[in-house]
Amino acid sequence: MALKDVVAGVRNEEGIAAVLGILKQSFGERFQTGQSFREQHSHTTSYLPAQLPDGVVFVETSDDVKTVVRACAAHRVPMIPFGTGSSLEGHINAPSGGISVDFTRMNKVLSVNAEDLDCTVEPGITREELNTYLRDTGLFFPIDPGANASIGGMASTRASGTNAVRYGxxxxxxxxxxxxxADGEEIRxxxxxxxxxxGYDLTRLFVGAEGTLGIITSITLKLQGIPAKISGGVCAFPSLKAACDTVIMTIQMGIPVARIELLDEMQMKAVNAYSKLSYPEKPTLFVEFHGTEETVALQAEQFREIAAEFGSDEFRYTANAEERAQLWKARHNAYWAGRALAPELNGLSTDVCVPISRLADCVAETQADIRETGLLAPIVGHAGDGNFHVLMLFDDKNPADLAKSEAFMARLNARALAMEGTCTGEHGVGQGKMxxxxxxxxxxxxxxRSIKKSLDPDNIFNPGKIFRM
Amino acid sequence: MALKDVVAGVRNEEGIAAVLGILKQSFGERFQTGQSFREQHSHTTSYLPAQLPDGVVFVETSDDVKTVVRACAAHRVPMIPFGTGSSLEGHINAPSGGISVDFTRMNKVLSVNAEDLDCTVEPGITREELNTYLRDTGLFFPIDPGANASIGGMASTRASGTNAVRYGxxxxxxxxxxxxxADGEEIRxxxxxxxxxxGYDLTRLFVGAEGTLGIITSITLKLQGIPAKISGGVCAFPSLKAACDTVIMTIQMGIPVARIELLDEMQMKAVNAYSKLSYPEKPTLFVEFHGTEETVALQAEQFREIAAEFGSDEFRYTANAEERAQLWKARHNAYWAGRALAPELNGLSTDVCVPISRLADCVAETQADIRETGLLAPIVGHAGDGNFHVLMLFDDKNPADLAKSEAFMARLNARALAMEGTCTGEHGVGQGKMxxxxxxxxxxxxxxRSIKKSLDPDNIFNPGKIFRM
Incomplete structure (x- = not known):
């Protein structure tokens, strides 16, 4: 169960009071303790209840971060890094109070090395800001988790999204x-x-550590050349299994599809209603191909053949940029479309990921469970990775409804684990998946836990997340 | 300087004596303490002097490994995992004595999941054994460091090789x-x-940890479909810069080349002599393309155009399997070809890696340094990654020659670091690069160091490697 992990930790009142004084002194107006700031920094798109920090500091430089860490370390006060607040598992909650470290103003591009296809950025920049900045270079940063998240937050949760199947x-x-x-020094x-x-791959240790081992102050990223040609399309299937089998075959054939997204019947219904579209309300794949004029056409044709083999309806293919934008806008709005199915209810978006050979089984069993439980819960997935999301809609004022949703979630996770999958493909653990x-x-x-203790002996970096100390 | 890092550590004589007794008791003939076994388990293709372990245990199961770890942990005795002994930086030396843990007999394929393109193997299997096993599945494991290394050793040194440019x-x-x-328990x-x-990416923490944090007992690997078509070729250039610029442009254009290897004039001379070939003795690229009939032809044509733009000689292209095998055999024998330039001398193969935009400068400056120093030192590189090797040939009985080589190596590393590169792209740190x-x-x-201390408080896992405690 997830909600039971959102527990209050022990508060170090004396330390917190001392740090509030120091940070007010050091940061002036850039340190805020008002209720609205504190609420805004623990509010997320999650169903998990908010646990407010005691103050919010708006850092602008690495030296600012060092100042905050030194003050908090000296007084053993928690720090919770904050990017855009789009995480889903309570990552930015402050169960033991402490300081929210807001990176909104630390969002510069520090360098772009076009020849090497890389750039270095500050953590607060969002992926859309970065791609806007890069536009004239012919390069882009491919990772796209849907939300316009910050690069620091994406690094910390090991985020991925629609085109991870191609770009990782x-x-x-x-x-x-x-x-x-924790000693207030900066390492590279x-x-x-x-x-x-x-030496040890510390890069990969901090990526996905959810801010529990230190605070990221800059990130060097690989970039990709903007493909000469992008095309894509939509393809409905008679059954979920047929759609999943098409995905498996596409991956096994080594077709370098850039995106291959699965939406189930309920999700398609939601998308049509929300985005005023008229797609068939059947299990559907949204696909995209990146390459040259010749290679995207070749890939699309190979995909069409596989889909036809599994009895698909017509593959609605387009190389038109406007139509493609509409298609992906509909996909990206899937969460809000799902929520709009029942605007009076709260939503719980959860994700699991299984080996791709088990995707059809896992999604089918999950759909059956949804029907039996009587839940309103559309499914959408990054099918090429075996990763899918269930958006459970429920009345969070109704304990029975909440209990039903959480019991369903427990079964979903047990199912994925039994299939050698993981409890989270991309959302992270936070509080909700401990x-x-x-x-x-x-x-x-x-x-x-040993690593955490060795690097953060006083448990001041985002405590109460990932695992219990 | 590298040799100075090959120092003897403190020996725990009492503990070693106790462990020798325990392992003899537990493993019988599978535990050996004879001189020849001990020498064979510290002998490498490296110039570094051997430091012998006190005994060699031939493990066959995870339980065997647990038995060894428990005995050594109880008596604080070092363990050095051994795969095939092909590492280059003294990784398998035993500076404080202890037990060499030989994985030769722990080399099974535990499972192949063809649908998911993965397999799980024991650490002792070599990459050639694995690919032979996989042949009938239509899949292969692409990482190819040249030597027929064990998968455990390759994981521990974060190995790569000729086709990392495509497959990572x-x-x-x-x-x-x-x-x-260290507690003798197995984790996944x-x-x-x-x-x-x-949670934390422990997979990536143990990959590249060189056996200093624990002993790997199984490895789950991604596999690739064997390409429908493989083609390749050889292309000589009027200058090293022209060859490097061709590589840079090929990568920047996003041509998914599977291999793109740089050999300098001296290396080509060595290759011709060793493999009885008659390539032009000029800076040369060996390339390979993986895909379908159409895509490899397209890639080769794009490559040919880029190479021509930089003034290349004729691109000798072949889709013939036999010619291709001959070409790559010559490339893979580059080390032995280099050694054959002066069979009476010892060899020191070192590697650095720089951002690709700096590759031409780094190789050119290194060549100039070789000329000025009067060294015999061919260069060969995984140019698509910005990674290259220098094989220094020197008289290890002659202190002046050795000092000259080590001074050259220090300059090579300083040059790579100044270009934002790394002191090792794929060989690892071991003793030689501390x-x-x-x-x-x-x-x-x-x-x-904190992580090492937390996971191996008694410093029993491959001590004296990567960094000083």
Missing amino acids: TMKDNVLALTVVT TAQRARKSSA SYLEQELGSAIPVM | TMKDNVLALTVVT TAQRARKSSA SYLEQELGSAIPVM
């Missing part, structure tokens, strides 16, 4: 980091070379 | 590990799903 996740696209550690985890065997992580990798948690 | 390094191709930790670092945001790692990532070494 944040794990694959961060070349190096600078991080302020790697050089700018494309590969290295030089119990499931325990089920998934219980034997490894003592190792994670 | 071990970092990108290991999905999950099981590892025996991840499930089999393609991506996950579930000083350079310090120069490269000095600020991060305290963090690495």
Whole structure:
């Protein structure tokens, strides 16, 4: 169960009071303790209840971060890094109080090395801001988790999204980091070379650590050339299994599809209603191809053949940029479309990921469970990775409804784990998935805990997340 | 300087004596203490002097590994995992004595999931054994460091090789590990799903840790479909800069070349002599393309155009399997070809990696340095990654020659670091590059040391490697 993990931690009142004084002194107007600031920094699109920080500091430089870390370390006060607040598992909650470290103003592009296809940015920049900045270089940063998240937040949750199937996740696209550690010093985890065997892979340790081991202050990212040609399309299927089998075959054939997204019947109904479209309300794949004029046409044709083999309806293919934008806008609005199915209810978006051979089974069993439980819960997935989301809609004022949703979620996670999958493909653990992580990798948690203790002995970096200390 | 890092550590004589007794008792003939076994387990292709272990245990199961770890942990005795002994930086030396843990007999394929394009193997299997096993599945494991290394060793040094430019390094191709930790228990670092945001990325922490944090007992790997068509070729250039510029443009254009290897004039001379070939003795690129009939032809044509733009000679292209095998055999024998330039001398193969925009400068400056120093030192590189090797040939009985080589190596590393590169793209740190790692990532070494201390408080896992405790 997830809600039971949102527990209050022990508050170090004396330390917090001392730090509030120091930060007011150091940051003036850039440090805020008003209720609305504090609420805004723990409010998320999650169903999890907010746990407010005691203050919010708007950092602008690495030195600011060092100042905050030194003050908090001296008084053993928690720090919670904040990007845009789009995380889903309570990552920015402050169960033991402390300081929200807001990176909104620390959002510069520090360098772009077009020849090397890389750039270095501050953590607060959002992926859309970065891509706007890059537009004239012919390069783009591909990772797209849907929300216009900050790059720092995306690194910290090991985010991915629609085109991870082609370009990988944040794990694959961060070349190096600078991080302020518990002693208030800044370290660099790697050089700018494309590969290295030089020592422990600290880059990958901080990517996905959810801010529990240190505070990221800059990120060196791989970039991609904007494809000469992008095309895509929509294809409905007689059954979920047919859609999933099409995905499996596409991946196994090595077709370098850039996006291959699965939407189930309920999700298509929601998309049509929300975006005023008229797609068939059947299990559907949204696909996209990146390459040259010739290669995208070739890929599309190969995909069409596979889809036809599994009995698909017509593959509505387009190389027209406007039609493509409309298609992906509809996909990206899937969350809000889902919520609009029942605007009076709250939503719980959860994600699991299984080996691709088990995707059809896992989604089908989950759909059956949704029907049996009587839930309103559309499914949408990054099918090429075996990763899918269930948006459960429920009345959070109704304990029975909440209990039903959480019991469903427990079954969903158990199902994914039994299929050698993971309790989270891209959302992260935060507070909401601590119990499931325990089920998934219980034997490894003592190792994670040792690392946490060694790098953050006073448990001041985003405490109460990922696992219990 | 590298040799100075090959120092003897403190020996725990009492503990070693106790462990020798226990392992003899537990393993019988599978535990050997004879001189020839001990020598064979510290002999490498490296110039570094051997430091012998006190005994060699031939493990066959995870339980064997647990038995060894428990005995050694109880008596604080070092363990050095051994795969095939092909590492280059003294990784398998035993500076404080202890037990070499030989994985030759722990080399089974535990499972192949063809639908998911993955497999799980024991650490002792070599990459050639694995690919032979996989042949009938239509799949292959792409990472190819040249030597027929063990998968465990490749994971531990974060190996890569000729086709990392297309398929990534071990970092990108290991999905999950099981590892025996200092308490003698086995942990699993991840499930089999393609991506996950579930907790710290322990997989990537153990990959590249050179056996200093625990002993790997199984490895789940990504596999690739064998390409429908493979083609390749050889192209000589009027200058090293022209060859490097061709590489840079090929990567920037996003041509998905599977291999793009640079050999300098001296290396080509060595290759011709060793493999009885008659390539032009000029800076040369060996390239390979993977795809379908159409796509490899398209890629080759794009490459030919770029190479011509930079003034290349004729691009000798072939889709013939036999000619291709001959070409890559010549490339893979580059090390032995280089050694054959002066069979009476010892060899020191070192590697650095720089951002690709700096590759031409770094190689050109290195060549100039070789000329000025009067060294015999061919260069060969995985140019698509900005990674290259220098094979220094020297008389290891002649202190002046050795000092000259080591001074050259220090300049090579300083040059790569100044270009934002790394002191090792794929060989690892071992003993030989400890000083350079310090120069490269000095600020991060305290963090690495904290992690080491937390997971291996008695420093029994491959001590004396990567950094000083």
